[in-house]
Amino acid sequence: MRRRAGIVGIGESRVGRVSGRSALQLQSDAVLAAVADAGIKFDDIDGLLTTPVRVEHWNMPSGVVANNLGIRPRFLSTVDLAGASGVAMVHQAVMAVESGQCDIALCVAGQNLLSHRSRDEAVKSMAESGSAHPQFEVPYGPVVPSLYALIAQRHMHEYGTTPAQLAEVAVTMRRHAGLNPNAHKRDPITIADVLGSRMISSPLHMLDCAIVSDGAAAAIVTTEDRVADMKRRPIFLLGQGYGLRHGHIGDYKQLTTTGAVDSGRDAFALAGVERTDIDVAEIYDCFTITVIVELEDLGFCAKGEGGRFVEGGRIGLGGALPVTTHGGLLSGGHPGLPGGFFHVIEGVRQLRGEAGERQVADAELALVHGNGGVASVHCTLILGNSRN
């Protein structure tokens, strides 16, 4: 019988403006929390997966992190699918454990994106970090929000999506963050606040855009038979998928449809479940438009219906499909490339029934979705609190 792996520990550093902690220190905070949560011995970790950071140059991120933690893993990997890295990292940890390459894999990612440099420098470095093509896009002056604004404008043109519908996503994420004690931005906002916030790159306002934060998260993945002597029941990966339909946005001819179509199709097929079976969807939310397009591409509504789908509280707690219940990148926290990893942590928390005030009642199946580049590379996981 196939050796099955599950997620048995999760941890977060403090998220927000965390002055005076380096990327490696934030990661260590999260690791210690995850190890304590799992109830494993630190020395038993024999696999390590991480993502790159952008605030420092690490020649081999998994080696740098392992060395900092003082461990000598039998398996190391740096997973780089930009914003989808954190989600994909968990799938690849499950593969490493199920194939027998290691028994207890640690996934960790995070950085001090906010306090390392000024916010202006973070914006400039993200604009020139490769999301925009260095020769054919950067010279025209897009900020990262511009690249997603091009998707939003086209979506509005094709389907009549409105700025108020985009704003509804931001308002919902802020409401969720208000129920998350570790979230970065917790004060409630209204649709009028979003529409009245500074225009960054039309049609995206400041509050349509992810925030910039410090923070790290960690997860422990191990085999089902090791779980007997652990504190937590494992959360299982039931299905996963990857997709990529374009690299850069400028030469892509179908702006409103992404590789999430492919990653979602494969994840649902492997898990053998339907969209209507999903209790909570932790969906990557770098911009408000991202959530609307992903809901469509993942099959929760028809193409073009995403704007109407997010209205009326449908994606909020208590709605038909609670989405990104920790507050996401829009409000919960966004330490850059590792930000999507927090969506996995929240999915696990929901499936354990440990999400406190923001708990989705009787959550048994969670979808987690990561997106990297400019809606370019996608990874979808379906997690469950039982193995089938």
Next chain:
Amino acid sequence: MTASSDRRPFPIPDPATAPYWAAAREHRLSMTRCETCGEFHFYPRPICPHCGGARLAWADVSGNGTIYSFTVVQRPPSPAFTDMVPYVVAIVALDEGPHLMSNIVDCPAKQVRIGMRVRVTFLEIREGLSLPLFKVA
């Protein structure tokens, strides 16, 4: 059209893209075309994305196209663009098929719409380096 004060990050041509920038210098828009299937593509790739053919040649396109999407940038990525704000970043669908990013110039930002017909123009941003831009046709 020149702008000697232009401070934007400038493209650094590489072996795969040098013919594009060499053509732009002569105010021609040139792209890779597959000799097997006849389709243009952009950005330049070593293998035709339409048919997998590897025999590619550079050929000029008309420079005529339609605005596929656009955004008006109010918050620039760096001080190099501050004097241009607000400016339009657009994706242009060329009549020959390829899409490319550019700026729409010589048109008030609030008048730009998806579907507008546009035509290429060139801005010399430094000695020997011209950037293709588009203006309303």
